[in-house]
Amino acid sequence: MKSILSVILSSLLLASCGQERHADGGPKDITAMKKPHKAVVYQVFTRLFGNTQTTNKPWGTLEENGVGKFADFTPEALRAIRDLGVTHIWYTGVPHHALVTDYSDYGISPDDPDVIKGRAGSPYAVKDYYNVNPDLATDPANRLEEFRALVRRTHKAGMQVIIDIVPNHVARNYEGATTPEGSQPFGADDDTSVAYRPDNDFYYIPGEAFRVPEWRDGYQPLGGQPHPLADGRYEEDPARWTGNGSRLAQPDMNDWYETIKVNYGVSPDGAYAFDTLPGEYAERDVAAHQAFWEGREVPPSWQKFRDIALFWIGLGVDGFRYDMAEMVPVEFWSYLNSGIKAANPEAFLMAEVYNPGLYREYIHKGKMDYLYDKVELYDSLKHIMKGYGWTDHIPVVLRGQTDIEHHLLHFLENHDEQRIASPEFAGDARLGMPAMVVSATLTTSPTMVYFGQEVGEPGAEDAGFGKPSRTSIFDYIGVPHHQRWMNGGAFDGGASTDSEKALRDFYSRLLNFTVGSRALMGAYADIHYYNKEHTPGYDHRVYSFVRWEGSDRLVIVSNFEKDRSYAFDLRLPGELIREWGLSDGTYPLQEMLYGNKSSQLKVAGAAGTVALELDPLESLILRLPE
Template sequence: MKAKLTIGIGLVLLASGCGNKEEKKMEIKKEEPKKVVLYQVFTRLFGNANETNKPWGTIEENGVGKFNDFTDKALQEIKDLGVTHIWYTGVPHHALVNDYTEFGISNDDPEVVKGRAGSPYAVKDYYNVNPDLAVDPAKRLEEFEALIERTHNNGLKLIIDIVPNHIARKYEGKTNPKGVRDFGADDKVTVEYKRDNNFYYIPNQPFQVPISENYKPLGGEKNPLIDGKFDENPAKWTGNGSRLAKPDFNDWYETVKINYGVKPDGSKDFPELPAGFDKKDYKEHFAFWKDKDVPSSWKKFRDIALYWIDKGVDGFRYDMAEMVPYEFWSYMNSAVKMKNPNAFLLAEVYNPKEYRNYIRLGKMDYLYDKVELYDKLKEVVQGKSLPDPISDIQKGLEDIEHHMLHFLDNHDEQRLASPEFAGNPEKGKPLMVVSTLISSSPTMVYFGQEVGEAGNENGGFGTHSRTSIFDYVGVPEHQKWMNSGKFDGGRLSKEQKELRDFYKRLLNFSIKSEALMGKFQEIQSSNRDKTEGYDPGIYSFVRWSDNEKLLIVTNFSWLTTSSFELKVPADVISKWKLKDGNYDLKDQLYNQSKVVLEVENGVGKVKLVLKPLESFVYQL
């Protein structure tokens, strides 16, 4: 049956649990599994109180956030939202259009910088941080080190980006540790490929700046470096793999591809993992690589990761990880885990056929669950799909479900509240319930999501529906919560305060619930064709552990109130070890209602009424 949906929230049967104290740095122990909530902040934008939002505005016109904006108050409010980890996006020093020559930093050519503030994924110096983010650019690294300490002191762990697939076209390590050579410093540039070259080259051809009829760097503003030229001879392969000296404007022309010992024909020029290593732990992977001769780029990125681990960073989000061979990830991630067994390693991977390789062979902790759960939830909220296929997705990922990070909003995707996605933040609530509670995997929230930020601004290079990562902009709904640095939500509307309260209740429940680290079973198929009043927008499942029994029912419809008698199948009742009788279920999210689970002849039933966009949280 196919039916067009309209959307809403749901019913969740939940319970209590406990978290772990953060270990002391010198006493790292393997942690007990618990639900993780990752809060992504675009560091440049988080603390910016300027509301000008002029397209292509300068840093002076539109403002910029700083490391120091993450005050103890701000960090406590983030933690109190139900967050365990914070992802500071855009920390490494990347190419940007601002003059920091007085600090020994060269100017970047606007023709190979996206936007004015620059892409965080065109890193210019991996051993230092973005000078835009510092009150005193000369002390930018010290200011970030203070933020690391402040984050930990407020009970949060933190990750930053590492982008091994590509770097800025003009990479300059100004503060390299002793003995560290820049990327490409020792390359033989007269050949396309050499194993220990850091780049691929296009011999005898200079790089040519791509052209687009509809685009002018800096929006057409004059700049002495905008002359149609960029000094790179011979040209290097572009970050997305383009082998043209003049890449297309839609290529990642601001970056260059890193060579990991993969020959131009795709064959591997490095040792491969023996059969059976998908079942071995990081210690055995580390031991395997210890005496192996590996390409130069492997060592460079391993050393970068270990540098930041030594600074106190708790892990990394790896950009476009599937464009780098998983053997390298085995090499680097095992080295990271030897330093910190609890390091949080998250990878951007979009090919489901490769998920298990990057988890089991590449030793990733978590991958984006984008092309399956995220895409399906987006279809459901837009009325393009019933929610039933969610069950098939969970079944297909059953063996790796813990490793598939769930999100509904991030810097790459259209904002959840935007017209191009859910249309308004209320319609995002049922998606958030399912995304957060359906598996033991981490949940990620993008800053501003919890107050309904819709990304309506056109920053210059960036366009509406996504909060720009290329421009100096403010984030309007987030700024209302920030309230000029008070971080008290003082300018939020009543509806926004209620929305943030919803996120706070849901996320805090999730990090305490023992059952959410337990087992999953869908009960959708037991109700879809057999339960009267079980409308097309309803989706249901159960979660449980020895001590908690959770029932989740969600109404994705934003128009239809559904009244029905939910059936809990006999195999669930048996697994829960329930005898015939009545069991009270109490709402845990808002503590406003009670219903009764009736068990008769080993089968359960619960009378429910779900209004449009309504959620309940019940505990057995």
């Protein structure tokens, strides 16, 4: 029987070839062929990034709590982000969404707090897909040109631009006020007398008017502060289905009541009003997918979203992050993504899909480049960071992802997840350091970092609608640890604490190494189980693996214990020594993060050992010189 290592070696050696293959050995199309180096996505909540005000009053107004602008992403700010090791910036919350602040002087209709979450509004309740959030502009009348200037600055700084597209739902009060001539906003041509028609953009509840949710547990819009439109009413007759699928005219307060669900030609009983993709299209390239849809009739919502995506591509946007993609039929993604790739073959397309059973469908048929690896790797690492998870589970996760590992984007924080430093998660940002090394070096997939993560932001503010542990995406709020790094616009960490500076230095060292490493785009083999079996003093709070591409070879070891050091002779099994072509002898190992620990690989009798000492929460990336 083959050893576990042999099985993993034989299955993952293909990764170093740069092309996935079928079981019969033939080449297989993949949406995003592996690049020479890893990508690093830096998610910024655009409204919060440049805000320097520190009032942080719950439910505070823009004037009280402040707001960041496109202009805050100065060349100095962008250079500092690039120096962190970032290749792509995801500017979260760019499309114009519903918000309470009054911009009627700029010809923008007011929004009703009864169907808005927070005072600043949810970025996932888009009101106009052809414009940007007026909060983000120095001059709201010139807001789209200010965004274009941001795109140009980002490109000049050497990074690419990603923004959100939210396909499943739009704001309850969607208007599309700046929709180009010749196009129609969502819902403009709907027949509202019927619950469903294939060519309607929304679903309706004929004969019933919308009713604002019944608030409970002390909640009131705006925290109960007075507002002329906060009267418990919102005019919508007939009512429309809510974004999360609720078919009630009065959705629950925990529903996505601020949004309405988009109709993709799927009837209430689940029947499709569009052609389904034959199974073999999972193996065909984007050109074949585009040809499949050419001349076929599709629902008008599909066409509208494709026009929207191509509009932003035309403004210089390099890619999209798709919200809740699994709530939309995979055929739509084939249609949309093949159209985007025809306009920009290098577009970077990533999406939320939380059901692992759908991963391959949305990658191969839907032509997604990258999906969140949330419920498998992220959740496993979270449990380990919290102290009760075992590193033994990591290779189990990878074994089930061998064929799609490149497409599963890794992260430890984003706007939906708790901050590592929050008491509700780990309570100490340093506990994320070994997990970050593993997350960033384990596979060929991109790595994502959420702004403030690199300085240990705990998300402690009671912002209003948004509650502590997650930095609020609904409120005007300052982000204290991040603000200290901003240092009044110098973006140099001059006001950061020593611990914040040390953490950012760690992230910078790690991410810059990953984007320059050839080995991290090659093969992987687990040596964890081998060492658990053969190495005294090695246990389930340590994790080890190897990565290589040709003669560029890495040994990576992480200690997840915060109060315990380890000392052991890490073992490299014979299969790996033979794969690397090493003969008996001693080989120096260069430590790539800090360069402060020298090591040697000793090979004798076709097996290798490395004498290691690991401090608490320490990781070593050891490179065997070519």
